[in-house]
Amino acid sequence: MKIILEIEHFINRQAILLKNRITGDKKGIAVKSVEFGGNRCFCNCQGILAIRLIFPILIEISPQEIASDNKSDYNYGRQYSDQHRHQLSVDILSRKIKLLRDNAKVKSDMEFKYPPVRRKSRAVRVGGVIIGGGFPISIQSMTTSDTRDAESTVDQIRRLTEAGCDIIRVAVPDDEAASKLAEIKSKISIPLVADIHFKYKLALEAIRQGVDKIRINPGNIGDDWKVAEVTRAAKDAGIPIRVGVNSGSLPKDILKRFGHDNPEGFVAAALRQIEILENNDFRDIVVALKSSNVSTAFWAHILMTEKVEYPFHLGITEAGTRQTGSIKSAVGLGALLLNGIGDTIRVSLAADPVEEIRVAKAILKSLELKKEGVDVIACPTCGRCQIDAIRLAEAIEEKTRDFKTPLKVAVMGCVVNGPGEAAAADVGITGGDGVGLLFKKGKTISKIPEDRLEEVLLDEIKKMTGGK
Numbered sequence: 274m275k276i277i278l279e280i281e282h283f284i285n286r287q288a289i290l291l292k293n294r295i296t297g298d299k300k301g302i303a304v305k306s307v308e309f310g311g312n313r314c315f316c317n318c319q320g321i322l323a324i325r326l327i328f329p330i331l332i333e334i335s336p337q338e339i340a341s342d343n344k345s346d347y348n349y350g351r352q353y354s355d356q357h358r359h360q361l362s363v364d365i366l367s368r369k370i371k372l373l374r375d376n377a378k379v380k381s382d383m384e385f386k387y388p389p390v391r392r393k394s395r396a397v398r399v400g401g402v403i404i405g406g407g408f409p410i411s412i413q414s415m416t417t418s419d420t421r422d423a424e425s426t427v428d429q430i431r432r433l434t435e436a437g438c439d440i441i442r443v444a445v446p447d448d449e450a451a452s453k454l455a456e457i458k459s460k461i462s463i464p465l466v467a468d469i470h471f472k473y474k475l476a477l478e479a480i481r482q483g484v485d486k487i488r489i490n491p492g493n494i495g496d497d498w499k500v501a502e503v504t505r506a507a508k509d510a511g512i513p514i515r516v517g518v519n520s521g522s523l524p525k526d527i528l529k530r531f532g533h534d535n536p537e538g539f540v541a542a543a544l545r546q547i548e549i550l551e552n553n554d555f556r557d558i559v560v561a562l563k564s565s566n567v568s569t570a571f572w573a574h575i576l577m578t579e580k581v582e583y584p585f586h587l588g589i590t591e592a593g594t595r596q597t598g599s600i601k602s603a604v605g606l607g608a609l610l611l612n613g614i615g616d617t618i619r620v621s622l623a624a625d626p627v628e629e630i631r632v633a634k635a636i637l638k639s640l641e642l643k644k645e646g647v648d649v650i651a652c653p654t655c656g657r658c659q660i661d662a663i664r665l666a667e668a669i670e671e672k673t674r675d676f677k678t679p680l681k682v683a684v685m686g687c688v689v690n691g692p693g694e695a696a697a698a699d700v701g702i703t704g705g706d707g708v709g710l711l712f713k714k715g716k717t718i719s720k721i722p723e724d725r726l727e728e729v730l731l732d733e734i735k736k737m738t739g740g741k
């Protein structure tokens with residue numbers, strides 16, 4: 274394994290000493306940089322010298338470590354000269370890097386497991402849905418209606434439920450919105466989550482109204498006693514709390530230390546929130562690490578798996594419009610889900626939230642994590658294609674989009690790959706010269722003129738699914 278050290282700040286003699294020491298051995302580690310955190314200089318001695326390895330691993334030493342390494346008390350610069358401390362810090366860092374290098378000798382670059390093992394997470398109940406604990410991955414969305422308008426909100430939730438939404442979140446910006454939660458909940462059939470920022474009283478009211486989960490940022494709720502009141506109320510009501518970070522809510526000190534798109538910053542911010550809840554003896558927690566940067570989101574989750582056992586709510590925040598947002602979400606969520614990480618998902622799109630559900634379902638179906646609905650296998654077509662296979666595939670997909678019965682349908686342009694693919698599907702069409710062959714469970718059923726292909730295939734699908 275080759276470890277590359279990335280230097281962001283290279284400011285004094287200490288860094289040069291360190292670089293010379295660790296680059297002296299070229300066997301395992303290439304040094305690119307050294308980063309100074311905290312006060313960035315040991316001369317003031319409250320800082321932390323850190324080396325960031327691109328993988329990412331962070332090796333840190335603190336003034337206290339330097340003190341204990343010298344087996345003596347350390348009192349911030351009064352006891353030792355700067356030079357002495359520089360030397361000690363370089364010694365400690367060199368030892369840590371040697372350890373890493375030794376470990377690296379027995380490890381390969383990356384470790385992938387096949388078949389993938391799903392990450393073990395704590396089971397957290399949200400109304401009738403369980404998140405984590407190996408339970409099926411649920412799909413969430415958030416309403417775009419004004420929560421104060423209970424009727425429109427209920428209408429939208431019903432549409433989302435019909436599309437396959439398992440858990441719905443609504444914004445609760447004020448008292449009036451909070452006061453409508455019980456009414457909304459009484460008219461819907463899926464768990465209701467209240468999204469609250471800043472005002473602990475809104476969280477208490479949402480819990481009183483009977484929501485199934487609240488989403489808060491304990492860091493912006495305010496005084497400790499306010500967080501304590503919210504956690505106590507949630508515990509008494511038996512409901513979980515979702516915490517976590519997204520790109521726009523990283524605390525200032527974390528932003529200063531890690532920057533915007535650093536997965537370690539996301540992990541540090543989330544752990545801070547979790548700690549606040551744990552200090553209140555609250556453990557029914559769901560964690561979200563939502564970056565708008567796919568790579569940051571991916572690595573933040575990978576790093577977080579080593580820190581907590583709470584279930585993960587996956588999402589790429591501010592992913593974008595229907596097309597770009599779907600692609601970003603598919604890449605980010607797909608990479609994590611393929612590695613067995615993720616317990617509930619939300620695709621965030623600047624679009625009708627029903628689209629979020631369709632995309633989320635498509636992601637889960639493509640990974641075979643959900644067996645539901647019609648899966649249209651379609652060839653891309655080429656110069657051999659003798660029917661309008663693209664139009665046919667699109668029409669079938671559109672007209673069966675909300676079916677729930679699992680069914681594989683093939684639309685193939687010609688006989689080259691057509692019969693093979695169609696045979697693997699439950700039902701399908703292979704194009705010929707102005708005609709199509711209808712296949713069912715590997716057997717040719719009939720020859721159909723091109724202008725009747727859509728109608729006949731749709732009829733067959735409806736017969737096999739009962740039209741739903």
Ligand code: SF4
Nearest residue numbers: 652654655658686687
């Ligand atoms: S199935 Fe036929 S038409 Fe479709 S891509 Fe393959 S060769 Fe081309």
